[in-house]
Amino acid sequence: MTNQQAFETIYREYYSKVFRLCAGYASGRDDWAKESAQDVFIPVWNKLDTLKDKQALAAWIYRIAFNTCMKRLKATKHQPTLPEQLPEIAYSPEESAEANEMIKKVHRALDHMKADEKNLVLLMLEGLENKDISEILGISRTHLRVKMHRTRQKLKTLLEDERL
């Protein structure tokens, strides 16, 4: 498989995941997430040759995505705000409306979280393994387990808050 073919496969497979992660940092803002996702896949293409362990592809892409979003957020003067439109969710219309409302609520909850908690929630929602999360965030696995527990609790409390 050529590099270009490999990239095309990766791009197709990971675009939604990267987009979701970026959208999570931007309160679900579509245009910001789109630009960020583009910024993520540029280094993915440029650095594809340097990836030695193909098994570590997912963690590698998330690391790039996380670093890109952090960098972009720090360079952005105005923080993104919650939009009306969210990415499509494949459900029936009723379920879809309910699901979209829940996703919006998650975005609002994320807005009420500290940066490190937000990072953790987004990586947990993507279903990454603990070893990958600890490596991406640069914290020990023991520390991560404690943080995960606290952050889940905080997310639960926020999502149960009627005012959110």
Next chain:
Amino acid sequence: MKDFNDLQALWQNQNTTPSDSAEKLIGLARNQKTKSIRKHRSGILVLSITSLILIAIWVFTPFANPVGYGLTVMISALIIRILLEVYSYQRMKSIDITDVSTKYHQQIKAYYKLRKQLMTTITAITVVLYILGFMIMIPTFKQTLPTWFYWYIIAFLIVGIPLGSYFLIRQARNEIRDLKRVIEKL
């Protein structure tokens, strides 16, 4: 709240189609890489050509002559600047976005601080040295060059130094403003 696993499933069900094709993105990546390399290299190239011209003049200048001293100061200023620009370029190239987040942010912070130093202290020192080097040569110019050419150089200096400094300061200010914003938030 639903169970976290349900929430996870819901979250992961959000699917988005890429607005750009992979080919377009590859083209964009290639373009950006070339642009970034060209931008850095062109600055270094201009400085290198200028110093090479000055070195060529310096070689043919008589020993222990004010022009030779002036040129030495100017060449030194340019060489210091070139070396630091090359170092900054290498540091920029060594920043690895695929690295662990903490390490990546340390690398970025260190690079931004280096750029800030380059744009402030180092730029000021090199510009002052460059002007000083030129000033050392002025008395010799007065003695050896035709009067009109001598006054042409003086007029050029009177207009050129403030104008050049204005553009240099403006460029430095813009870069520092952007760097400051990023450093503060790191």
